[in-house]
Amino acid sequence: MSEKNILLCVSGGIAVYKACALTSKLVQNGYNVKVIMSESATKFVSPLTFQALSRNEVYTDTFIENNPEVIAHIDVADWADLIIVAPATANMIGKLANGIADDMISTTLLAATAPVWVAPAMNVHMYSHPAVQKNIQTLYQYGHRFIEPGEGYLACGYIGKGRLEEPEKIVELIHSHFNSLPLPLNGKKVLITAGPTKEKIDPVRYVTNHSSGKMGYALAEEAVKMGADVVLVSGADNTEVPAGVTFLKIESAEDMYNEVMKYYPQVDVVIKSAAVADYKPSLVYDKKVKKQDGNLMIEFERTKDILQELGKNKDRQFLVGFAAETNDLEKYALQKLERKNLDMIVGNNILEAGAGFSGDTNIVTIFHKDKSVKKLPLLSKHETAKEILGEIILKMGDD
Known part of the structure; x- marks a missing residue:
């Protein structure tokens, strides 16, 4: 990797210390590394630290031009x-999403043509703020890719x-990106849905199902390894998000419909592994329904059929559905396929x-529109993925 330039x-954030470790590991693995620091980043770690680790000049100011033969931010881009971009603060993500160029990082990235990966790091509530999520989606549409933040104890004291x-x-992830072997899904954009949805009854109660999301998450992780740009739309809780995916957390079937339809025109493959509610309460109470004598009757109405809408609007996309059944599997799967x-x-x-929702294994049968069938034995969900x-790769290659 000695010829690859990172x-x-x-x-600026407390996670700057991890950027030091990242610089060191990249250099140890044979990459050429140059570092740009925002002014606030220098409050946490000295530029001299990154200079020593990278063995290159560290850029901190757009107006410092040490080489008169080039313009620094154009040359390094x-x-x-x-x-x-690691760590990427909410402020920096906002700048990049809105074309603001008021420091060395934002100016350089406007001039860049290389792939850009953004690794957010911030307070849990900041990360979930609608403005931040909107900016993330904007950058994704520009072609930037995201390294999802993990969950755990944060410097601010929150856990999330x-x-x-x-x-x-x-x-x-960088190794995979520069792998000299061609990856089968390289350049493909894949949208995967996973987990259950939750349909509210009142502020306390909701209707859901037993889906864990493990199959969808395994598909997302394996698709990234195969070179795909992956968007994962999920209603699952307590499942670790695979590195390298763009993750969108939803709750209701309506939420999932909106996110899926937003990204659908941009993707090449859709894998609908989520267990989406077919029905939702017709009336959602704004206050807790109190216990009373006798039975409680709840009227349900149909939710939007996401997979059917995708099928109706299919253009070039390769569309994959799931059929979780308790009987007559082949009959119901083929009917749904058509x-x-x-x-x-x-x-x-x-x-x-071995084929239940929450387990780590699965037993599936794959049905294609050309009538071919492939039955798989009991496998781990990652092997199944x-x-x-x-x-999918085989059939796309036949088209």
Whole structure:
């Protein structure tokens, strides 16, 4: 990797110390590393630290031009094979999303043509703020990719999502990016849905199902390893988000519909592994429903059929559905395949030992629109994911 140039853009947050470790690990792995620091980043760590670790000049000011033969921010932008913003603060994400160029990092990135990866790190409530999420979506639409923050104890004292991904995992992603072997999903954009939805009854209660999201998360992780740009839309809780995906947390079927339809025109493959509620309460109470004598009757209405809408609006996308059944698996799977204009459907009998929602294994049968069928034995969900993605790659290659 000695010929690969990594430009590391460090914005100001306590996670700057992890950027030091990332710089060191990249250099140890043979990458050329140059570092740009925002002014606030220098309050946490001295530029001299990054200079010693990277063995290169550290850029901190747009107006410092040490080489009169070049313009620094243009030169370093052209130099990079890959640009990583880590840690990326809410402020820096906002600047990049809105084209603001008022420091060395934001000015350089406006001039960059290399791939840009953004690794957010901030307070859990800041990360979930609608403005930050909107800016993240804007950058994704510009072609930037995100290294999802992890969950855990944060410097502010909160426990939640917002920790900068560990340097070791970032280096692994970079290795995969520069892998000399062609990756089968390289350049493909894949949208995956996972987990259950929650349909509110009142502020306390909701209707849901037993889906854990493990199958969808395994698909997302394996798709990233195969080179895909992955958007994961999930209603699952307590499941670790795979590194390298763009993650969108939802609750209701309506939420999932809106996110899926927003990204649908941009993607090449859709894998709908989520267990979306078919019905939701017709009336959602704004106050807790108090216990009374006798029975409580709740009227339900249909939710939007996301998969059917995708089938109706399919253009070039390869569309994959799931059929979790308790009987007549082949019959119901094939009916769904045809009715919803799918290219492929993955069926499993959830009553079969090893094929349930919350386990780490699955037993599936893959049905294609060309009538071919592939039955898989009991496998881990990650092995099942590899098989499913392999079938998708095979059939896309036939088209």
